[in-house]
Amino acid sequence: MARPRVALASRPVPESPTVFTEMSLRLVRDLVTEAVAACCDLPALARGKVVLVKPNLVRPDPRNPCAVVTDERVLLAVVGLLRDAGAARVLVGDNPGYGLSLFEALACMADFTRRVAAAGGEIVSFDHCGSEAVPNPGAFVFDPVRLPRALLDADLLVNVPKMKTHVHTLVTLGVKNLYGLVCDDERMFCHRNDINAKVVDVLRLARPRLTVLDGLWAVQGQAPLSGSAVPDMNVIAAGTDVCAVDTVAADLMGIGAHEVAMLRLARQEGLGETDLAAIEVVGADPAGLRRAFARPVIGCAGAYDAVRVHEGGACMGCLSALRHALDKLAGEGAFAGREPVTLYVGVPMPERRSLLRRDGELWCFGACAAPLAYETHGQAPAAHCVPGCPPHILDFYKAYKARDGSGKQTPKPFSGRPSKT
Template identity: 70%
Template sequence: MARPRVGLAHGEVGEAPDAFTPAGLAAVTALVARAIAAAGCDLPALVGGKSVLLKPNLVRPNPNSPRSVVTDERVILAVIDLVRAAGAAAIRVGDNPGYGLSLFAAMAGMADFTRRLAEHGAELVHFDAADPVAVANPTALLFDPVPLPRVLLEADVYINIPKMKTHVHTLVTLGIKNQYGLILDDNRMPWHRNDINVKIIDILRVVKPDLTVVDALWAVQGQAPLSGSSVPDMNVIAAGTDVCAVDAVCADLMGIAVDEVAMLRLAGQEGLGETDLAAIEVVGEDPDQLRRRFARPVLSSMGAYPAVRVIEGGACQGCLSALRHALDKLGSEDGFAGRAQATLYVGVPMPETVNLRNVRGQLWCFGACSAPLIYNTKEPGRIARHIPGCPPHILDFYKAYKAAAAPDSGTGTGKDHRTPCA
């Protein structure tokens, strides 16, 4: 049996994602074409006369800062141009950004992007514009049936175009994780717990991309996917027909071992793709010349920000990740400025020591497991603010903390201990 091939292409581009020229787009298109060819993918045979769905990562696009979060527009346009030149009958681009935000709302302010999609011959489709189709998943461990977008099921060919990023919760977000954007919020957000990796793999059981093209022109490290820092001018494109093999190679390029990534361990264990680097043929550039050591994301929030004294009890990664996302967002926006120190408890408290001692400022309880601490019987009248959920939405604490600073909230100083539950 032939080893799966992953194509790597690298070259100087010399332009930023948000300030590119036709010459820069041509350079990126050449890189994408080289990577796809190196992967052994015959595009005309794959897409000729067929309808094609492209699934980039469009999670929370920001027209003022498009460099770090979303799939580079140049890569999306390059794939569109190559697929169209290969004879595709129709090309659609779609995603579900998640976090309670429709794609229509997420794309507000991105009129130039949507116009360029149309100019290059592609149609933007909203996965959340219609009810999903329940697809049976008999070999799933948790997720059966899987609700998938109708436009995905109607497409003849599905091309996955993720961004190379670290991830606070799953360590990396590449091709396999990018498929989580196929799922709408009502089935997606409640599963951002430790079991997110099993659910992602259950999606892979029924949806395997025909081709995965990873954007690593400007990659993202650290507190990603939303608060990471750019790795500028990495200028790498990776491609392959086995998404697991592509992710394994890309994790290695990030300085992250395959065995560190739970979804890759599970994919290999379940036989859903090749994750053993020794069994993957890398064609094109030498990965040893491209490898970087990415800054790792830090999941814990303890001691991260002086304004919020975080105490972690028996918390799972779902709450820890959601909280760290919220705090990083506040930190990046200078949202702690002028605020008195607060105390935040996350996770299950010890049963014999339910009540906290020496609480500083307003007490916040994060997640369903922390509910026993809402009422502090050692200090009658002291009621914590509670952020419910299993886990809470990543923006719930962010919004509540900002609202608590409003002049009429009575909690701006952090000294009001009689604030009712939020």
């Protein structure tokens, strides 16, 4: 069996994902053309087909935070190449984030939608095109999977992810980008350690025939909400095996595929190649592109003085959601002038007191921590509970910002069950 091929194209790209001219559009198209041509026969793949292009448009204002979404120049290049290759239709769709439809997200981005249309693409919102429950035999946790009609009606899926680290999953590349196919009402379950199994279950049904990874401006550290841009990565990676593309991209970030849980599971399930030695890398020399990306920190204890976090038996779902919220609050200066609060996350100890000391008001984060509110009921004001398994990343963020500006909370009466804040 032939080794999967991943093509790398790289040279300096001037301008930025948010402010660019025709000059860098042409340069990026040349890079994408070079990478795609080196890994597949695009006309043979796309001619006469209805193609769904799946970029990463999570909260898709490209200015905030910078570089967190697929570079528009890469997306336009992919759409144009598909039309030139004879695709009958090129659809562009994504679910940009929990509670936000694509049409709502793009409401203030008229120039973006106009340019996509001019390139030959049709934007589709998964929330509005309908969906269907698809059986998923052999799934770990996700059977059936409700998938958007735009995907099921398309002949070909082309994946256009972004090169980023991720607080929850270490990296978010091609395989993780498929999570944007999941409908809102199925998005939050198994969003704990088992999110990796859930994403691999999506891959079983949604196998991209081509992945074109945008690594022009990458993102490192506390991504996706609070990471920092790597503005000179200047690389496009392309291949027909999404796991192979992710393996090569992660290596360029200084991360081994064996460190990425979803890639380990995908390899175990025979869904793609994750052994770097078994992948044929062509084009630009990876040795000249490799960086040591700042890695995300998921732990919350001791991160910020204003929120004294005690971690019990917490899984990555709660830790990731809470760390996202803390980083976002800190980045906005929301801790300034506030009295410290204590926050407990995870399962309390079963036979011992889990919290001997607390500073200020007590918050219990997630379903596992809720019993601690019973233990502390009656000890000064009742605890505030942020429910969920796990809570959404914005739940504590919103609740904390809703506190009285003096830094004090007005606790809600404790009713015998966790109360929404």
